[in-house]
Amino acid sequence: MTSVAKLEEYRERIRTELDGVVDFWLRHSNDTSHGGFFNCIGRDGSIYDELKYVWLQGRQVWMYCRLYRTMDRFHRPEVLEAAKAGAAFLKKYARSSSSSSSGSSQWKCAFCLTRDGKAVKIQRTIFSECFYIMAMDELSRVTGDKDMQAESELMMEQLIHWVRVDSSGLGRPQLPGDIPTNSLAVPMMMLCLVQQLTEGRNQEVVQKYRELGAWCVQQILQHVQRGGTAILENVSLDGSELLGCLGRLQNPGHVLEAGWFLLQYAAKQGDEALQCTAINTFMELPYQSGWDKEHGGLFYFMDVDGHCPTQLEWSMKLWWPHCEALVAFLMAYSQTKKPELLQRFSEVYEYTFSHFPDGENGEWFGYLTQEGKVALDLKGGPFKGFFHVPRCLHMCELMLDNLLANKDQMSNKQ
C-alpha cells in the first residue's frame, strides 16, 4: 500500500471514530434536568452514577467548543448548546466556597459535585481550576464573550500565584517530611493553558504569558534525568532526583503528552533544538521503556530502576497514554517527515484501534489488563470523559488532512 493510501485509510477510520464518539456523548451525557453532563456512563450508554466531576465537565465544554469552532461538520447548534449548558453548570456550581478555614480563595473549584451541583469533594490541587479555565476560554472564542475571556485570565492569575508564589491557598498542610516537588503534571498543565489562552490572541495577551511559557518549558525539561536517558515524573524544585518510589516513578503516557506540548511550543517559537528534544527524549524514550514488548501497548507506570511500582494498576493498558502517543508521533512526523516517526504512529495505531474501540456500543474502553483484555467496561468514569479520545481523533484528523493536502500538492507539482 502506498504511504498516501495508508494515510487515507487512517484518516477514514479516525473520522468515523470521531463521529461515533461525539454522537455517543451527545446522546448519553447531557443532563437536561440539572444541566452539566453525566460522567459515569456504562458500556451501553446507561448512567451508572450521577456524580459530576469538574475536570470532566470542563474538558467536555472545551472539547465541544473546539470541535464546533474548528470542524465544519460539528459546527451544529446541538454541539454549541451542550457546551453552553455545561459551562453554565460550571459557572453556577464549580466554585463552591469551601468551609475550610485554610485561606481558600474565591477561585477554588470543587473536584466532584452532586447531580444538582453540591460540592462532594475538593482536591488540594490546581487541576479543577485548569479545566475550568480551558472551558471558559474556548467557549469565549466561540461566543465572543469578552467577560468570559477576562474571567479565565483572572483565574489564571490565581493559578500562577498558587504554582509560583504561594501554594498555601490550596489548603495542603505544610509537613516537615513533605518535600516540595516539581510534578510533571503541573508545568505541563500550565503550558497547555498558556497555549490555550494565547492562541490567535493579540500581542498583548501573547506577551503577558511569554515568560510563563518559557518557565513551563524549563520546568518540564528538569524532568530529564540521568544524563538524558530517563524522564522522571517527580523531581525536586532544583531539578534533582528524589529518593524512593516517588523519585523513580515514570509515566510514559504523560511524557508523550508533554512531548507534543513541547513540539507545539517549539514550532511556534521556531526552536529546532527543542523540537529535537521533544522527539528524541519525550517521545522515543517513553516508547522504548514504556512499550510492552510481550503484549503490546504502553504500561501505565514504571520504576526507572526496574523495581515493581506500588500502583496496583501499573501494568494496565489505559486508553489515554495511547491517545497521547498517537498525537505525539503524528505531530512529530508532520513536522519532520521522518518515516520512522510514521512507523511509530502506525505501531501505536494498530494496538489502539484493535483494542480500545467498542465495536458493539460505540466509544472506547478505557482500561485493559496487561494482556489486553477489557478490565473495566465503562465508557465514562471519574477520570474518563469526553476528552482524550476525541482530542486525539480531532488532532489526528486535522494533521492527516494537512499531510494529505501537501501530498496532493507534491503530486500535482510532479
Add this chain to the structure above:
Amino acid sequence: MTSVAKLEEYRERIRTELDGVVDFWLRHSNDTSHGGFFNCIGRDGSIYDELKYVWLQGRQVWMYCRLYRTMDRFHRPEVLEAAKAGAAFLKKYARSSSSSSSGSSQWKCAFCLTRDGKAVKIQRTIFSECFYIMAMDELSRVTGDKDMQAESELMMEQLIHWVRVDSSGLGRPQLPGDIPTNSLAVPMMMLCLVQQLTEGRNQEVVQKYRELGAWCVQQILQHVQRGGTAILENVSLDGSELLGCLGRLQNPGHVLEAGWFLLQYAAKQGDEALQCTAINTFMELPYQSGWDKEHGGLFYFMDVDGHCPTQLEWSMKLWWPHCEALVAFLMAYSQTKKPELLQRFSEVYEYTFSHFPDGENGEWFGYLTQEGKVALDLKGGPFKGFFHVPRCLHMCELMLDNLLANKDQMSNKQ
C-alpha cells in the same frame, strides 16, 4: 485422608509458613539506625523505599507482641526488642503535630513518615490512631507498662469522640454534597479495638467499653441490606442504602473480616443469633458473590447490581481477603463443627497456598491479576506489612491446635 490427617496437614503447612514469614520480617524490616521498621520490601527482601507507614508500624508492633505473648516459640528476646523499637519510634514520631489550623488534637497521628520520623502525610481518618492504640495496648500486656495502657485508653477516648460525637478534629471540610456515611471500616475497627482493650482486663475496663461494643455491632449490622441478601460497604447514618457507586460498593474480604469479628463477639456474649448472622450473612454471602467462579479467588471490589466497579483493581486477587476468609471459615467451623464450613476453609486454603506464598524468597505476594498471575512482586508496600499474613497464620494455627486437641480427646474417649 481422614479429617484429622487433613487438619494436621494444614497445621503443619501453616506453622512452617508462619516461621518463614516471621523470619523474613525480622531479617529485612528492622531499621537499626533510625528505629521503626522499613515497610517497602521487595521480592528478595531488599528495601526499595525508606518511607515508614504508621498503619504498618503499629500493626507490626502489635503482631510481634501478640506472637511473643501467645506462642512459646516466638517468646524470644529479638521479637520483643523489635516490638519495643517499633513502639519507641511510634511514640516519638507518629503524633507529629500538624500545622493545619483545623483543630487537630494532640492525638492525631501521621499516615506516613520519612525514615527519620518527619511527617510526610496525614490522613483525615482514624486509622493511624487505631493501629497506634493496638500497638501500645498489646505491648503493655507484654511489659506490664500501666502508663502505656492508660495512654492507649486516653487515645481511645479521642477516637470515640471523633467517631460518635464530632469528627471535625480529623480536619475534613464539611461539604454540602458530602453526605455523612457509615463506612464498614469504622465500626469494624472500633469493635476490633474494644476486643483488644478488654481482652483479659478487669471488669472495670470491660464495663467501660460494653456499650461501645454493642454500638459497633449494631453499626456493622446496618450494612446488611436488601432483605439480608447483600452487605454494602457504605450506608447512610440511619442505615439505608446510598445512591451511586458508593452505595453499591461491596468488598468481600472486608465483610469476611467483619464476620470473624462478629463471631468472636458473639462467642464472648453467648449470642447464638449473632453467631448465625455472622456465618450465614457475613461469611456465606461474600463467598457466594465474591468468589471468582472462573479463575478462583476473591474479587477485591464488586458492584451489587453488577455494574463495573470504578476501582481499577476491582478484579485483582489480593492476599488479605484470602487471609480473612481463612480465619473466618476456620473460626466458624471451630464454633459449630459443621463440615461445610471446613469445606469452605479448604477451598480458600487451596487457592491461597497455591498462589500467594513465594517459594523462592519466602513471604507472600500480595497482588495477583484476576487470572492469578503475580501483578506486583513486592513483599511489603504502603498497605502490605507484617500483619494480615502472620495474623491469619497465627490464628489458624491456634484454632487447629484446639481442634486437634479436642479430636485427640474425642479419640481417647472412644
